[in-house]
Amino acid sequence: MLMHILAHTEEDEYSCAETFALLDEYVETAVKNEADAALVMPLVKHHLDVCPDCHKEFEALLRILETDYSS
């Protein structure tokens, strides 16, 4: 049972490269509604929660888009 859970968890997690490939799309959704983005791409959200590097990248992109929207 435990083995199954561990294997399943690993399968469901994105690597940094996979997250990065979807980050543009994720940020575009997040800039309008962050809850929506987490709903549409839960695996990206999960990776951002556990990976400080990708989270930093996410915040940088978010700031750029937010500037675009408000100008």
Ligand SMILES: [Zn+2]
């Ligand atoms: Zn990462």
